[in-house]
Amino acid sequence: MTTHTQALTRLEAIPQAGSLGARVKGIDLAAPLSDYTLAELRQLFLAHLVLVFPGQGHLTPAQHVAFAERWGELQRTDAKGVEGQSELVKLATGGPKKPADPDMPETQKLARADIWHSDQSFEATPPVGSFLLARMLPPRGGDTMFANQYLAYETLSAPIRAMLDGLRAVHSGDGFFRAIGRDPAGAPVNIHPVVRTHPETGRRALFVNRIWTRRIDGLSDAESSMLLDFLYDHAAQPEFTFRHKWTEGDLLMWDNRCTLHYAINDYGNETRVMHRATVLGDKPYFL
Numbered sequence: 001m002t003t004h005t006q007a008l009t010r011l012e013a014i015p016q017a018g019s020l021g022a023r024v025k026g027i028d029l030a031a032p033l034s035d036y037t038l039a040e041l042r043q044l045f046l047a048h049l050v051l052v053f054p055g056q057g058h059l060t061p062a063q064h065v066a067f068a069e070r071w072g073e074l075q076r077t078d079a080k081g082v083e084g085q086s087e088l089v090k091l092a093t094g095g096p097k098k099p100a101d102p103d104m105p106e107t108q109k110l111a112r113a114d115i116w117h118s119d120q121s122f123e124a125t126p127p128v129g130s131f132l133l134a135r136m137l138p139p140r141g142g143d144t145m146f147a148n149q150y151l152a153y154e155t156l157s158a159p160i161r162a163m164l165d166g167l168r169a170v171h172s173g174d175g176f177f178r179a180i181g182r183d184p185a186g187a188p189v190n191i192h193p194v195v196r197t198h199p200e201t202g203r204r205a206l207f208v209n210r211i212w213t214r215r216i217d218g219l220s221d222a223e224s225s226m227l228l229d230f231l232y233d234h235a236a237q238p239e240f241t242f243r244h245k246w247t248e249g250d251l252l253m254w255d256n257r258c259t260l261h262y263a264i265n266d267y268g269n270e271t272r273v274m275h276r277a278t279v280l281g282d283k284p285y286f287l
Contacts, residue, residue, distance in 0.1 A: 011027060011037070011040055011041070011044065012024070012025045012026055013025075013044050013051075015048065016050075016052065016242050016244070017241065019147075019151055019239065019240050020049040020050055020146060020147075020148040020259065021048055021049070021051075021242035021244070022044060022048035022050070022051055022052065023051075023052040024041070024044065024053050025054075027053065028056075029053055029056050029059060029064075029067045030058060030059050030060075030063045033070060038070055045253065045255065046200055046201055049148060049150075049255045049258060049259050050253070050255070050259065051252070051253050052244060052250060052252055053251040053252070054247060055249050055250075056133060056249050056251040057133075057134075057249025058249075059251070061081075061082045061085045064085075064131065064133055064251075064275060064277060065085045065087050065277055067131065068277035068279060069087075071129075071131075071253075071279050072128055072280060073279070073280045074278065074280065075087065075127065075277075075278040075280055077089050082275055088275055088276070089275070089277075090273065090274075091132075091274045091275070091276055092271065093113075093263075093265070093271075093272045094138060094268070094269060094272050095269055096269055105175070105178060107172070107174050107175030107178065107184075108175045108178040108179055110175050110210065111176050112179075112211075113262075113263035113265070114262060114263055114264060114265040115211050116209060116210060116211075116232065116235065116236045116260045116261070117209040117210065117211040117212065117260060118207070118256050118261075119278065121171045121192065121209060122171040122172050122173035122176070122187070122189065122190060122212045123188055123281075124188065124283060125281050125282050125283050126192075126256060126257075126284065127279055127280060127281045128255070128256060128257065128279040128280065128281040128282075129255050129256045129257070129278075129279055130254060130256065130276050131251060131252075131253045131278075131279075132252050132274050132276045133249075133250070133251045133274060134246045134247065134248050134249060134250045134251075134274055135273045135275055136271060136272065136273035137247075137272055138267035138268075138270030138272055140267065141267035142246060142263075142264065142267045142272045143243050143244060143245050143246065143266075144243075144244050144246070144263050145241055145242070145244070145262040146241060146242045146243075146259050146261045146262075147235060147236050147237075147240045147259060147260040147262075148240045148241070148242075148258070148259060149205035149206045149207070149260060150198075150203050150204070150205045150258050151240045152205070152206045152234060152235040152240055153195055153204050153205055153206045154204075155234075156234070164194050164195050164206075164231075165204075165286065167193070167216055167219075168191050168193050168194060168216070168217045169191065169193075169194050169207075169208050169213050169214075169215065169216050169217060169228075170191050170213070170214045170215050171190055171191070171212045171213050171214065172187060172189045172212065172214045173187035173188045173189070173212065174187040175212075176212075191217055192207055193285065193286035194206070194208055195207060195286055196284040196285065197285055197286055197287045198257055199257070199285075201258075202287075204286075205257065205258035206231060207284055208231055208232070209232070209260055210228075210232045213228060215228070236262070256281065257284075
């Protein structure tokens with residue numbers, strides 16, 4: 001009876017910023033979700049790009065995975081995962097800092113969360129999005145920022161949009177492979193449109209980022225660097241962003257196809273522990 005009543009009641013979504021982000025109230029993600037509620041959540045997700053679900057700290061790893069699985073096939077980790085859930089990754093950051101390695105390759109230096117990026121854009125089919133649950137937070141700091149890449153594209157002038165619409169960019173995972181101790185020669189390298197069409201909304205979004213994008217295909221190095229630097233700066237303008245201040249038990253999901261994000265590393269030696277599930281995506285295209 002409760003499930004039926006929930007299915008007939010619209011969820012309350014409170015916008016968190018002018019450009020993207022909404023807090024969803026009145027839902028327990030540990031409970032089975034009706035198809036009606038899931039469809040309603042999908043519409044909120046497509047409209048707001050980032051959804052915040054407060055008070056979900058009671059979720060078990062299995063329940064976290066079960067909710068994420070309702071959105072698509074999940075990425076599996078080579079490691080043992082969290083409590084036997086191979087689809088769930090533990091992200092523990094902070095603690096004592098290691099001395100900087102002066103010989104570290106530049107691409108490895110970029111492979112970090114505190115630079116604007118979309119996740120794993122170097123894959124042939126980058127993720128749809130992630131489901132990140134705050135398990136342990138520092139006493140201060142550790143916010144995450146998101147940037148709306150629909151707006152980043154739509155606010156460009158018509159001539160610049162027309163130029164970008166025909167371009168493609170090379171994305172490489174060599175820095176990621178170096179960071180995790182794997183041979184960078186085996187890292188994925190893929191070419192994606194600089195502007196991608198969202199497969200569900202039909203809207204266009206910028207799809208380049210400073211961590212994984214290496215160059216624009218067909219341009220000289222100088223031309224590519226100049227254009228990419230302009231796009232990186234434009235894509236993260238404050239007017240396009242939402243900054244989330246975490247509370248333990250918050251679960252966030254974001255659309256990796258039309259947002260960038262930035263994990264602010266301002267908590268020193270304190271510890272920050274998050275659990276993340278990631279939904280597999282499809283090949284970016286432009287129409």
